[in-house]
């Protein structure tokens with residue numbers, strides 16, 4: 001199969017030689033029947049783990065009726081998911097698409113269209129060093145990391161890069177063309193870096209004073225990942241637009257943006273659309289995920305187990321950071337995160353990496369303390385700690 005893959009697939013991923021065949025809860029099984037504890041969950045996607053009974057049932061039942069119909073017609077579960085998202089955030093309206101990049105692309109287009117409608121020539125968006133917003137041309141431009149830009153010039157106009165957690169660097173970039181800031185409140189791909197509270201407070205104030213839209217990329221942090229439904233709820237702020245994807249469908253591709261009413265109204269018919277966006281299958285899945293994540297005690301458990309994980313990782317003596325079940329551990333320069341990942345895999349544990357030296361833990365949100373202990377025990381063997 002690996003030979004076949006190299007013959008027929010683009011070679012744009014550094015894939016590891018494992019073939020997973022089924023999953024149950026927080027565990028995966030490969031084609032030889034070997035069991036793995038999964039602390040990566042398809043990169044912060046599988047919020048409810050594998051083969052969650054309600055999710056599996058809902059998807060199977062929906063597949064036997066209608067998978068897709070297009071947005072030329074109303075789609076009941078899409079309306080219901082929009083209601084849940086709106087009522088549990090800052091109100092406003094929801095647009096559905098299929099991925100994180102697409103949701104940020106929609107967010108960027110909406111920002112531009114909003115100021116166009118206001119007849120203001122404002123289109124610049126300030127993003128942050130170390131950010132990750134996707135791989136389309138606009139979202140990769142928003143991604144303020146040169147390694148993602150190489151070979152793709154000319155990039156999209158209108159993006160400026162500030163230093164994360166540095167308010168002066170933002171102030172220096174504001175012009176009469178500034179339309180929005182776009183920020184991850186915990187940078188994911190960039191190394192699991194949480195924004196500090198004072199910085200966000202000042203940034204929010206700065207935006208309000210200058211009529212700049214405060215938009216948040218919650219593609220990774222959203223849907224309970226940080227112990228609240230949305231990461232912005234840890235801060236004393238109300239964003240204008242947020243983008244969602246990863247955890248929202250529990251593994252079924254779906255993206256969304258939520259925008260305040262007076263901003264959302266700039267997307268009139270013909271301005272933006274998505275063929276698959278919010279179709280039956282994906283919104284039926286999202287409805288189950290949201291109902292579970294919002295069920296009594298669920299988010300408290302995420303916070304509790306997240307704290308437990310951070311405490312447990314301290315035994316290694318390396319810096320541990322993150323919010324809820326989005327946790328990073330910085331290894332010394334001499335230890336490659338990817339090498340650690342390869343070794344833990346051999347011992348039946350899947351961890352993620354973020355950058356060269358950071359281990360990333362984004363397990364299913366249903367993980368228990370006992371499973372955290374199991375993961376830490378395997379890490380101890382790999383990192384030679386007793």
Ligand SMILES: *Cc1c(COP(=O)(O)O)cnc(C)c1O
Pocket residue numbers: 098099100101102104132133134135184188189217218219220221245246
């Ligand atoms: C993963 C991610 C994206 C891109 O999502 P895709 O579904 O891969 O397009 C965008 N922003 C953040 C914060 C992400 O973590």
